[in-house]
Amino acid sequence: MSRVLAADIGGTNIRAAVIDANGSLLDEVRVDAQLSNPALSADEIIHIIADLLQPMITADITAVGLGFPGFFRGSDGVLAASPNLPNIRELPLAESLSSRLGIRVAAQNDALCAAIGEHRFGAGKGARNLLHITLGTGVGGGLILSDQPWTGEYGMAMEFGHVRVADERACGCGLHGCLEAWASATAVSRIYAEQTGCIKSAGDIYSAACSGDSVAEALLRQTGEYLGAAIAEAVKLLDVHTITISGGLSGAWSLLYPPLMARMNSRLIPPLRDTIHVYQTSLGDQAGLLGAAYIARS
Amino acid sequence: MSRVLAADIGGTNIRAAVIDANGSLLDEVRVDAQLSNPALSADEIIHIIADLLQPMITADITAVGLGFPGFFRGSDGVLAASPNLPNIRELPLAESLSSRLGIRVAAQNDALCAAIGEHRFGAGKGARNLLHITLGTGVGGGLILSDQPWTGEYGMAMEFGHVRVADERACGCGLHGCLEAWASATAVSRIYAEQTGCIKSAGDIYSAACSGDSVAEALLRQTGEYLGAAIAEAVKLLDVHTITISGGLSGAWSLLYPPLMARMNSRLIPPLRDTIHVYQTSLGDQAGLLGAAYIARS
Known part of the structure; x- marks a missing residue:
């Protein structure tokens, strides 16, 4: 049975998993990585990733797929630039890793990988056109038009x-x-601290809201409204009718969803009103890994 | 030489022209039409358009292309809906006209026809991806992605x-x-009247601005700023780097362009800044007709 190795590369950690032909995660690891240092060179980045993935490449792995935070122009795995790594320009990430690891490698933007995962296996399955939003420490997005990224x-x-x-x-x-300044997990935590003087994670703010903390509740309502406003602008331009949302803050769905839909x-x-479907991810935190596995097989 | 008949259907008038294989307009007519009556039935609309076009269809015309204000789902010429014609739903506009006229007919949204014209023959020629804006009594847009509408x-x-x-x-x-409430020719004229008590067309407001009317100048600067703000939102979602603008109000280019670029x-x-090209149409008011001719040939 064909197995691939999928990896979701973040600034502070890398998640990797062996994924079988059914999309099941067989072995998942989460390791610290030192990719948040903006001074890193291309060689150092390749070296760090290759060292982490090498031990997971067993004989039955046929390819590697990577989600990486940065700009990829097409499907050739060339990282044009990455906002947090200013030294990197036009790095042939997939090709360099492939030479180092001795296996076929595909690479794509991390949020687009999540969109591909959601579109092929998750809440966006069956939609020809999909806008996927990653709602975590930052806010990202990936777009599928006519079944193509x-x-x-x-x-x-x-x-x-x-x-x-x-x-x-x-x-x-x-x-x-920017939406990210208002509606990311980081922003929610920061605004809550400004309003109450208390430092809480977005997850704890959600719990507090569910237990009657009116500041937390109003803040999450506002977060949903800003998300709805941003989605409305995208829909008026793209006429995409299926929206999926993943990421840690999407766990606050029960409080985010009603104000999101109302504001959107x-x-x-009028012709677009009440025609747009917005779904919470059905893949938990695996959308990115499943999308990376998909591009590895493609 | 292959000639087609192209028509740009508006609420109060229809422009039509015979267009040769080089994209030259041979005979152009502009006729009043009664398509602004919201009570019109599908049959009446077909009848009005067919009656106007029939006399122009000579033996050397091989096809007809129509730009029509409304929603077309694909390239099959079915008008799903038109905001100004509430009785119309799922009208097979191209097919019905084709039976009536005895010739092949293609139909598409009017602003998308203008985008196609600009992309194939105008200021957007050579761009794989293009956002075209029609800046007239209303504000419309058409999008070309990977050379396709x-x-x-x-x-x-x-x-x-x-x-x-x-x-x-x-x-x-x-x-x-909405942008249209601030930056259409109608809006510019209305805001000027509110500010000065004087009724002037957008064209006259431009002339006044060029002659030192500071209210007119500030208003057109604001119009450019709103346009730039809207374009920036579209660019952040689509990463399209070529923008073209046609329509009557684009005649105020010399005053609109600098504030538009600054605000955009x-x-x-940062990675998108100073990478976006915004061009005035190079086709005057013919973008829509040339786009309609293009879809007639396709």
């Missing part, structure tokens, strides 16, 4: 976290009012 | 006039803050 002209499509939803609030990208519909032109 | 799931993609750019100002669609770049994430 849309990467954009330079691999920068679906910078969904930087859709403008309000005038104020500085974002890490240098702009103001209130911002859509 | 993107109509969206239900033909409603690129409702660019309804991208939200501000909180206030009612739009004809029922929403508030100020709203883009």
Whole structure:
């Protein structure tokens, strides 16, 4: 049975799993990695990833698929740039890893991998067109049009976290009012601390909201409203009718979903209103790994 | 030499032209039409259009292409709906006209026809991906991705006039803050009247601005800024790097362009900044007709 090795590369850790032909995760590991240092060279990055994956490549593994945070122009696995790694430009990530590991490697943007996973195996299965949102420490997005990933002209499509939803609030990208500055797990935690003086994770803020903490509840309602507003803008441009959301903060679904739908519909032109389906991921935190496995097989 | 008949159907007039294989307009007519009556039935619409086009179909015409304001799901010429014609649902416009006229007919959304024209023959020639904006009495948009028109799931993609750019100002669609409510020729004329008490066309407002009317100048600067803001949101989602703008108000290019570029770049994430090209149409008011001719030949 054909098995592939899939990896989801983050700044501070790498998740990797052996995935069989049915999409089952056989061996999953999560290891610390030192990819958050912006001074890293291309060689060092290849070296770190290869060293971590090498021991998992057994004889029955036929290919490796990688999700990596950065811009990939197409499906050739060339990392054009990565916002957190300024030294990296036009790195043939898939090809370099393939030479080092002696196995076929595919690589793509991490949020697009999650979109591909959701589209092929998850809540977006059956939709020809899909907008997938990753709602974690940051906010990302991946787009499927006519069953194919849309990467954009330079691999920068679906910078969904930087859709403008309000005038104020500085974002890490240098702009103001980005969705990510209001509706990421990091933002929710920061805004809660500003309002209450208490430091809580987004998960704990959700628990607090469910237990009657009115500040937490109002904050998550606002988060849902900003998400709905951003989705409405994307829908008016793309006419994509299936939206899926994964990532840690999507665990707050019961509180995010009603205000999200209300705000989204209130911002859509009448013919689009009440025609858009928004689903929580059905893959838990595995959408990215399953998408990476899919591109490894393709 | 292969000639086609192209028509651009508006609410109050229809433009039609015979177009040769080189894209030259041989005979152009502009006739009044009564398509602005929302009570019109499908039969009446077909009848009105057929009666107008029939006399222009000579023996050397091989096909007819139509641009029509409404939602077309794909390239089959079925008009799913048209906001100004509430009685119309799923009208096989191309097929019905073809039976009536005895010639092959293709039909597509009017703004998408303009995008196709600009992409094949105009300022967008050579771009694989193009966002075209029609800036007239309303604001429309058409999108070309990987050299193909993107109509969206239900033909409603690129409702660019309804991208939200501000909180206030009612739009004809029922929403508030839409680009069309701020930056169409109609809106410019209306806002100028509110500010000065004087009724002027958008063209006259441009002339006034060029002659030192500071209200007119500030208004066109604001119009450019709103356009730039809306384009930035589309670029962050689509990563399309070539934008073209046609329509009557694009005649105010010299005053619209500098604030448009400044605002657009100020709203883009750093890797996208200064990489987006925005061009005035090179086809004057013929983009829509040339696009309709193109789909007639396809």
